[in-house]
Amino acid sequence: MEQIFSELKFRTNGEGFIEITNDLNLFIQKNNFYSGIFNLTLLHTSASLTINENADPNVLRDLVKYMQSIVPNDSYLSLSKNKEEIYYKHYQEGADDMPAHIKTSLTNTTLSLSFQKSKLILGTWQAIYLWEHRFNQKERTLNVHIIGEKLPNIYNKN
């Protein structure tokens, strides 16, 4: 059993999804791993990792719209009990600042995936996405870490 650690960089385009499945599979293959655990840690508090449908782009569009509907950007919350309006106290970086932290806490910044035959184990309709919650373009850093078994040397190209 061997380990490897590295970082991958992704440029996002405002609130929405960047598919990263292929980048992850390439990382496995480039490093000659055959099977094991692939741990992802997104090093940010205003973007997430999520697994969802890879076929109809309207799923991704509807996910963003849904999140906007339950996490308002207008910097106040209506408490259900007494309808008191409470304002976000953390808003210094703009209207998308605190909403992005909330959306992050409702999803995940880490994933522990399995891979076999040098490929992530996923269902036919599943893909892995970096989910940007801020309005602006950002460069995001993903820590990647594998514990697993390498291909027998006979198959190694390195």
Add this chain to the structure above:
Amino acid sequence: MEQIFSELKFRTNGEGFIEITNDLNLFIQKNNFYSGIFNLTLLHTSASLTINENADPNVLRDLVKYMQSIVPNDSYLSLSKNKEEIYYKHYQEGADDMPAHIKTSLTNTTLSLSFQKSKLILGTWQAIYLWEHRFNQKERTLNVHIIGEKLPNIYNKN
């Protein structure tokens, strides 16, 4: 340290929970593993894995009702800011189609669990559930993957 990969199949009964804790413990024991990491990947985008209370069935009933209250099946969302109604664009498989993807994104499709003495490490009141979000019966496939140490040979029955 050794690895094993396999798949378990579960039949669901519409929106709600199937407890899978025993199936997972049996898989560990049948394969003579003693301690390690147990990675679960549910190969679907409209069902989840979750850990919650195993005692009062009303907890599970209330969880489903709560999810229905924040993720409407009636194919529109009320945006909090301007009360504009926006309809789901992904609804081709029915009223539970997009809501199931949303409920999946608010929970998890993967879990990385720990086990020791051939048993998952869980609190007294915790159980692991497959959470079906679709209305109809479905056959769901769970990929199971262990990295860990096996029982010493003297205890092995195989």
Add this chain to the structure above:
Amino acid sequence: MEQIFSELKFRTNGEGFIEITNDLNLFIQKNNFYSGIFNLTLLHTSASLTINENADPNVLRDLVKYMQSIVPNDSYLSLSKNKEEIYYKHYQEGADDMPAHIKTSLTNTTLSLSFQKSKLILGTWQAIYLWEHRFNQKERTLNVHIIGEKLPNIYNKN
């Protein structure tokens, strides 16, 4: 590759956050691990583990307020479709009982983290929190499990 299992205890102070990053790093260092996977399992169904901002305490305050706004303590839910009010059926331990289970299901009770150079891999602004959802003080038990490589003996103090 070696394993270690243990438990850490934390006392919480009602609904809110306890930062546990340093406790986790100390556990890695005390046990002379250098790199690997650090699996956390919180052995409860009314508290969570989450990664979020470590700088402005208003982020944590706003996260609690937000969760209170979408998970009411007053033991009923307004279904969006027909405005029917449905009461929690699980309320025996008080107004914070079922809401705590719901908040747990919207976040995580397990995390699979990576560490290198005897330190958790996290972004500059990230910290790991135990998120208490009950009103009262509680003692919470966190199972900690490492699979990884130890420091070479020359550096070991034990």
